[in-house]
Amino acid sequence: MSQTVLELDGISQAYGSHLVVDNLSLRLEKGRIGCLLGASGCGKTTVLRTISGFESLLAGEIRLNGRTVSRPGQTLPPAKRGIGMVFQDYALFPHLSIFDNVAFGLRGFGRAEKIVRVNEMLELVGLKQEQQKYPHEISGGQQQRVALARALAPRPDLLLLDEPFSNLDVTLRERLSLEVRDILKAYGATALFVTHNQQEAFAVADQIGVMSEGRMLQWAGPHELYHRPTDTFVARFVGEGVLLPGVVRTKDEVETGLGLLKGDFSAATEVGGAVSVLVRPEDVVHDDDWPIKAEVVRRNFRGASILYTLRLAGGELVQAQVPSHCNHAIGEHIGIRSDVRHLVLFPRV
Numbered sequence: 539m540s541q542t543v544l545e546l547d548g549i550s551q552a553y554g555s556h557l558v559v560d561n562l563s564l565r566l567e568k569g570r571i572g573c574l575l576g577a578s579g580c581g582k583t584t585v586l587r588t589i590s591g592f593e594s595l596l597a598g599e600i601r602l603n604g605r606t607v608s609r610p611g612q613t614l615p616p617a618k619r620g621i622g623m624v625f626q627d628y629a630l631f632p633h634l635s636i637f638d639n640v641a642f643g644l645r646g647f648g649r650a651e652k653i654v655r656v657n658e659m660l661e662l663v664g665l666k667q668e669q670q671k672y673p674h675e676i677s678g679g680q681q682q683r684v685a686l687a688r689a690l691a692p693r694p695d696l697l698l699l700d701e702p703f704s705n706l707d708v709t710l711r712e713r714l715s716l717e718v719r720d721i722l723k724a725y726g727a728t729a730l731f732v733t734h735n736q737q738e739a740f741a742v743a744d745q746i747g748v749m750s751e752g753r754m755l756q757w758a759g760p761h762e763l764y765h766r767p768t769d770t771f772v773a774r775f776v777g778e779g780v781l782l783p784g785v786v787r788t789k790d791e792v793e794t795g796l797g798l799l800k801g802d803f804s805a806a807t808e809v810g811g812a813v814s815v816l817v818r819p820e821d822v823v824h825d826d827d828w829p830i831k832a833e834v835v836r837r838n839f840r841g842a843s844i845l846y847t848l849r850l851a852g853g854e855l856v857q858a859q860v861p862s863h864c865n866h867a868i869g870e871h872i873g874i875r876s877d878v879r880h881l882v883l884f885p886r887v
């Protein structure tokens with residue numbers, strides 16, 4: 539049976555009269571990587587700070603391995619929680635070698651044990667050759683891996699990572715995020731990280747929580763979050779696409795400017811009801827043999843594909859992701875058909 543490492547049970551936190559975390563709950567199982575995703579200021583870092591014990595709670599409860607560590611009026615000190623932390627600025631000690639940086643958190647270990655443990659961790663993050671160097675002698679990505687090794691060395695029950703890739707350039711970010719996932723998985727770590735970057739969340743996390751104004755809107759796996767958002771904010775915030783107006787015709791058909799869309803849907807919407815249908819760019823296929831035509835109003839060349847914004851006959855806009863050899867200019871009319879596999883409906887917005 540899977541073991542729950544972290545439980546947030548209806549936690550709230552305020553700075554003065556400003557409610558920053560609002561009745562937020564989540565549960566993270568052993569060996570899983572969770573992510574809090576949201577725009578700047580939505581309260582992600584504050585959630586991490588309450589979990590690590592640097593902030594007390596206004597309401598709710600935090601449990602680690604079944605033990606209550608925070609509730610209003612009771613906050614177990616950070617050092618007693620068995621939590622490791624990785625920050626966006628790495629926070630390495632500049633005057634210590636890579637080896638000594640990783641060894642730093644291993645107080646209480648014997649000398650021989652310490653050497654074995656540091657070597658294991660440097661092996662895990664692929665930096666054994668660099669152990670005598672100093673932080674300024676290695677790259678930003680390597681520094682972040684040292685920070686990861688240092689945080690994992692004391693075998694924490696839970697690792698918290700605050701925007702761990704935000705100081706790196708775009709290509710390195712992508713590579714390092716995949717590497718960090720591999721390292722965490724190889725180690726079997728339970729981790730929660732925060733980011734405002736959805737590609738990073740998708741690349742690293744098993745479970746993602748989308749936050750807005752201190753609230754958790756949905757906590758789900760990346761695939762479910764993208765394909766079955768339960769909230770219009772999540773639908774818009776995660777991925778691309780539009781909410782297309784439609785009218786429910788039968789229990790599995792909705793009439794829209796893209797034609798009759800068929801697919802299962804579970805929303806409690808009556809026949810005849812006005813809805814908004816989530817249509818992602820990959821749901822719209824370029825097909826000149828199809829009778830529905832749309833006008834190209836914007837094009838975003840992405841190398842392998844072009845993201846077209848198209849105006850339907852009724853004036854609604856949709857987006858289509860099309861292989862970039864299908865090159866069309868603004869103002870052209872192209873044939874499109876929908877390839878929606880399941881329908882995500884919301885009451886008309």
Ligand SMILES: Nc1ncnc2c1ncn2[C@@H]1O[C@H](COP(=O)(O)OP(=O)(O)OP(=O)(O)O)[C@@H](O)[C@H]1O
Pocket residue numbers: 553558576577578579580581582583584585734
């Ligand atoms: N020490 C503090 N005192 C007062 N207000 C604070 C404090 N720390 C954060 N806030 C406010 O709480 C809100 C949430 O901040 P938080 O840092 O948790 O958000 P975030 O989602 O992590 O944002 P970012 O990605 O920019 O770090 C913001 O409005 C912020 O201004």
